[in-house]
Amino acid sequence: MAFGDIVLYINPFHLFMFVTMLVFTFLIAIGRTETQVEAELGTLDDKTKKVDLKEFKARRFLSIICGIATAGAMITGDLYNLTLFMSLIGILNIGIISSVKQVEVLDSVFQYGLIAMMCSLPLFGGAALILGACGTVSLLAIQSIKPTAMMIFGAILMFIGACGESGIAPFFASKAEMFRTPGSPFLLIVHLSSLFIIIRVIEVLLIICT
Amino acid sequence: MRIGDLFNKFATPKRVPRLFALILGLFLIVGFLVPMALNPDQIYPRLEPQVQIEANDPAAPYDRGGEVLHSPGITDSQYPQYEPKLGWITSYVSPLAQFVMSISPYFGTSIYSSPGGLIDEILYYTRGFDTVLESSILMMAFIIASWLSINYTMNRKNEVENIQKDVKIAISESDRVANEISKSNQKAKRKQMRRES
Incomplete structure (x- = not known):
């Protein structure tokens, strides 16, 4: 199966990740948000934090698109397509959390958004360097090309970009703040998409560098 | 430290x-x-822009050669086996763009050429899914921005909790004012009683 020059890169590992992602997306599509209950100091009352219907609908829509984009990134066999999927996931992650009505969370989403915006430079720049060095962006063709210094530099740039877009380890400081908000299943997809994407990106970088 | x-x-x-x-x-x-060297063997090639401009081609940097339905243009794609009709149509030009092309030799470098005046068919034919993804990124960005600007999540004024708090504050304020008024009333009454007696 192919869309013109954009072919799929399929083996059992990728198919497994693709199907897992689609199953999770389905579970999230039929899921409902949790309600957090907080004990208050000084009184015997509890304070419930609910997600209202409008916010729920907006978040569910963005989560489903995010799940589909992650699933697509798992099986694509084209480097440029992968970077596009990654930046789509980055912008959706910001969108899912930016609808929260808590000031501290919105502040940290702002910082995460700054990183995600900066990361489009190394992400697309790295892909462009690899295209310039190889003359192609198809992973099946890049597999047989011997790595040059320019390709490895491009690969490292792409890795920096992917780290920032998916918000893994060093940038987790701003992301950890976001997980304190109500609305659990939709926040899980933020987590899950970054885990899956980073596995796929490392695999692609190994294809480029070997 | x-x-x-x-x-x-x-x-x-x-x-x-x-x-x-x-x-x-x-x-x-x-x-x-890092040593940078461009690989000369690139996919989707076309002539150098200067060559086309010197030949007075109105579609200068976007011309991929060829003649519609007679001979295919310059094409070199990764998987030609999936693209049987590659190169037969190289681009689409809108009627307005055709008119501009007939009167000006600078069509390709002008603003008419980019937003839909001239559509590069080879890229759409070979990498169609990329264009879908690119525009969906834009669409998501617009959806998020418009959702935020309509709902304005930083605005706390109309939340039930805050309204209840405001009402409580208003009630206690008015109680305090009423107390003060009644106190001053009593004072004034006492003064008057003293004067009368």
């Missing part, structure tokens, strides 16, 4: 993007030292 404190300082959400920008900048400077 202990190393744990140092890490805690770096992990403040406000400092993370700044640190990241610094590291990225340093890394990009290292990039100047």
Whole structure:
């Protein structure tokens, strides 16, 4: 199966990740948000934090698109397509959390958004360097090309970009703040998409560098 | 200073993007030292822009050669086996763009050519899914921005909790004012009683 020059890169590992992602997306599509209950100091009352219907609908829509984009990134066999999927996931992650009505969370989403915006430079720049060095962006063709210094530099740039877009380890400081908000299943997809994407990106970088 | 404190300082959400920008900048400077060489064997080639401009081609940097339905243009794609009709149609031109092309030799470099005046068919035919993804990124960005601007999540004035708090404050305020008024009334009454007696 192919869309013109954009072919799929399929083996059992990728198919497994693709199907897992689609199953999770389905579970999230039929899921409902949790309600957090907080004990208050000084009184015997509890304070419930609910997600209202409008916010729920907006978040569910963005989560489903995010799940589909992650699933697509798992099986694509084209480097440029992968970077596009990654930046789509980055912008959706910001969108899912930016609808929260808590000031501290919105502040940290702002910082995460700054990183995600900066990361489009190394992400697309790295892909462009690899295209310039190889003359192609198809992973099946890049597999047989011997790595040059320019390709490895491009690969490292792409890795920096992917780290920032998916918000893994060093940038987790701003992301950890976001997980304190109500609305659990939709926040899980933020987590899950970054885990899956980073596995796929490392695999692609190994294809480029070997 | 202990190393744990140092890490805690770096992990403040406000400092993370700044640190990241610094590291990225340093890394990009290292990039100047990496030998860069363009591979001459690229996919989707076309003639050099200067060659087309000197030949007085109105569609200058976008011309991929060929004649519609007679001979295919310059094409070199990754998987020609999936694209049987590659190169037979190289681009679409809108009627307005055709008119501009007939009166001006600078059509390709003018603003008419980019937003839909001239559509590069080869890229759409070979990499159609990319264009779908690109525009869906834009659409998601617009959806998020419009959702935020309609709902304005930073606005706390109309929340039930805050309204209840405001009402409580207003009630206690008015109680206090009423108390003060009744006190001053009593004082005035006492004064009057003293004068009359």
